[in-house]
Amino acid sequence: MERETRQRTAIRAAVELSDRPLSALEILESAQEQVAGMGIATVYRNLKALTESGVLTVVSLAGANPRYEATRHGHHHHHFMCTECERVFDIHSCPGSMLDAAPKGFTVERHELTLYGRCNECPPDAERAGA
Amino acid sequence: MERETRQRTAIRAAVELSDRPLSALEILESAQEQVAGMGIATVYRNLKALTESGVLTVVSLAGANPRYEATRHGHHHHHFMCTECERVFDIHSCPGSMLDAAPKGFTVERHELTLYGRCNECPPDAERAGA
DNA sequence: ATAGATGCAAAGAGTTTGCATAGGT
DNA sequence: ACCTATGCAAACTCTTTGCATCTAT
Numbered sequence A, B: 001m002e003r004e005t006r007q008r009t010a011i012r013a014a015v016e017l018s019d020r021p022l023s024a025l026e027i028l029e030s031a032q033e034q035v036a037g038m039g040i041a042t043v044y045r046n047l048k049a050l051t052e053s054g055v056l057t058v059v060s061l062a063g064a065n066p067r068y069e070a071t072r073h074g075h076h077h078h079h080f081m082c083t084e085c086e087r088v089f090d091i092h093s094c095p096g097s098m099l100d101a102a103p104k105g106f107t108v109e110r111h112e113l114t115l116y117g118r119c120n121e122c123p124p125d126a127e128r129a130g131a
Numbered sequence C: 001a002t003a004g005a006t007g008c009a010a011a012g013a014g015t016t017t018g019c020a021t022a023g024g025t
Numbered sequence D: 001a002c003c004t005a006t007g008c009a010a011a012c013t014c015t016t017t018g019c020a021t022c023t024a025t
Helices: A006-016 A024-032 A040-052 A125-129 B006-016 B024-032 B040-052 B125-129
Strands: A056-061 A064-070 A078-082 A088-091 A107-118 B056-061 B064-070 B078-082 B088-091 B107-118
Touching (some): A006 A024, A006 A040, A006 A064, A024 A040, A024 A064, A064 A088, B006 B064, B024 B040, B024 B064, B056 B107
Parallel strands (some): A078 A107
Antiparallel strands (some): A107 B107, B078 B088
């Protein structure tokens, strides 16, 4: 990662200016607003490079594609995924405890907690039906 | 899902007799010990049918392929994935609390917690180096 | 006998990679 | 000018699907 290309700048900006973790496709669409015609391969290559250099962090989710966020959000947190719009949001807390709940002889290195539900823009069905 | 074929029986047995959740490939390999030449498509088709009929449950993991387990383990639990051998194990506890940690206006429907580390057969590097 | 299930191979989604060319430095 | 980064397309992994054939009932 040695050159400051328009593509790299746009990709980095897309992630760093977002208030939530973005998927590769969301990043492509956002970055294409700055650099029309950008290819998806460029996004993946840069996400990989920026992740390896520590600028970005991968957010792995159960049953969903990876999302990417700026590492500066880097204080250990978890995520919420909306089951309707599939957008992912940060949540700033952690069950901290119980991480020694693994069987004897097992060593816990890290953990991922993901909440699933409806975000504030996608009200649950009950609410849509009612008043 | 109407017929009791040798393939379906072997697939179901593979999952139900396992003490941990298995991936589609692990299930194929296990089931092929009973029915040589079984195809992976048959595994996927049966996993889908058995899941829809409630016999099996999908275990979605962050950053890994889905695993499958018998639904009878069905008392809400979480999982541990070994970062060395990639096998997944059940852990029978849950952070229960903090599930209202989502932002205002968000509704939590469910959650997934995954621990990552070394299982009892894959000791961490430190331990391998030392005595 | 009949209709669901299987195996194979092709098709899809998401991601990675090879190669010629464009573009930062 | 040099060499990294890009764009395109092909390759890859995991999963799904179409189709002819097999088989449980």
